[in-house]
Amino acid sequence: MVSPAVTGATERAMSSGQRRIVLAEVMGFCWGVRRALEIVQQASRQGGRIAALGDIIHNPHVVQELQMYGIEPVDSIDDAHAGGFQWVAITAHGAGPSRVRQAMSLGLGVVDTTCPLVMKVQRLAERLVREGYFLVLFGDRDHPEVRGILEWADTTRAVVAKRAADLPWTVARGGEGQSPPRKVALISQTTKQTEAFLSFAEGLAGMVLPHGGELRVVNTICQPTWERQEALRKLADQVDLILVIGGRKSSNTARLVEVGRACGVPSYQIERVQELRSEWFEGVQTVGLSAGASTPDSVILETIQALVERGFEPPTQFWRLDDPDVDAFAE
Ligand code: SF4
Numbered sequence: 666m667v668s669p670a671v672t673g674a675t676e677r678a679m680s681s682g683q684r685r686i687v688l689a690e691v692m693g694f695c696w697g698v699r700r701a702l703e704i705v706q707q708a709s710r711q712g713g714r715i716a717a718l719g720d721i722i723h724n725p726h727v728v729q730e731l732q733m734y735g736i737e738p739v740d741s742i743d744d745a746h747a748g749g750f751q752w753v754a755i756t757a758h759g760a761g762p763s764r765v766r767q768a769m770s771l772g773l774g775v776v777d778t779t780c781p782l783v784m785k786v787q788r789l790a791e792r793l794v795r796e797g798y799f800l801v802l803f804g805d806r807d808h809p810e811v812r813g814i815l816e817w818a819d820t821t822r823a824v825v826a827k828r829a830a831d832l833p834w835t836v837a838r839g840g841e842g843q844s845p846p847r848k849v850a851l852i853s854q855t856t857k858q859t860e861a862f863l864s865f866a867e868g869l870a871g872m873v874l875p876h877g878g879e880l881r882v883v884n885t886i887c888q889p890t891w892e893r894q895e896a897l898r899k900l901a902d903q904v905d906l907i908l909v910i911g912g913r914k915s916s917n918t919a920r921l922v923e924v925g926r927a928c929g930v931p932s933y934q935i936e937r938v939q940e941l942r943s944e945w946f947e948g949v950q951t952v953g954l955s956a957g958a959s960t961p962d963s964v965i966l967e968t969i970q971a972l973v974e975r976g977f978e979p980p981t982q983f984w985r986l987d988d989p990d991v992d993a994f995a996e
Pocket of ligand 1: 695696697698757780781782783855856887888889890917958
C-alpha cells in the first residue's frame, strides 16, 4: 500500500517533471546497534583501552569513528592481551561463552554489547538442544552471530544451512540413505530474509515430517530486520531505482538489496557516497533510499545531499527509529 502523502509526492513529481527522493519508512541504525554504540562509548569514558572482537558493527565509518574513542578492532582475545588492552568488547552480534572465560582468565575486563535479541536466540538454541532437538540454524556459517549461537548451543547435533544441499541428510525420513532424526528444530540468523527462511522451512518440513517426525520452527529474524524488508517492499512500489546504503560485510544490507531486486526495481548497494554512478540515474524520476541496520545517519544524509546535487528534490518525509518488542521475541 502506498501512503497517500507519498503517492501525492510521486504524482506531483511526475506532473511537474521534478525528480524526487523517497525514503523507506524505517532504515539505518537499528535498536540493537544504537544500544551497542552507547554501551561501548560509555565504557570508553571510564578510561582504559578497549579492543573490539571484530567490528563492533559491520560499517567502516563507525569502526573509524570508534577508533577516535580508543576502541580498536582485534581478531582475537590473545591479540587484545598482547596489544596491552584493558577491556574486550563483545560486539552486538554476540560471542560464545568461551570468549568471556578466556578474557577474564587473562585479566581483561568485558564490555558486553550483545544485542538482547541475539541473546534470546542464543538461549533458545541452548533450550532446544536440551529438549532433544537436532538444531538447524538458517544462516551464514562464518558470521560471528552464527558462530556465537552455535557455541551457546554446545552440541555436535547442529548444522548451519542456507539450502537443502547444506543439510546432512540426503533423503526424507523413512527413505533409504541418510535421513533426518525424529526431532528437528529450525531457527534463523536474526538478519536473514523472511521469504528465504519460510521457503527453506517448507523444504525442511518435507524431509523431517514423514514417518512421525517433528519439526519445530521458530522465526528468529528480528523485528528491525523484517520491518526494514517490509518498508523496502513498500518503497519499491513508488520508485524507479533503489539505493541501499550499508557496509559490504553487513548481512541485513545485502538482504535489502535482494528484496529490492525481487520486487523488479534496479537496486544497488553503496558503502559510501563516492560509489554513486551517473548511469544508474539515466531516465530515473524517483529514487528510493534505504540503509542497513549498521549505517549511521551521517552517511544517509550525505547520500541525500549528493542526490540533491544531481537534481533530485529533497525528501518530504523522514524515517523513524525502531523499537522492537523484546519480551515477545523468540519465546
Ligand atoms: S539487526 Fe536485530 S539482532 Fe541485530 S543488532 Fe539490530 S536489532 Fe539486534
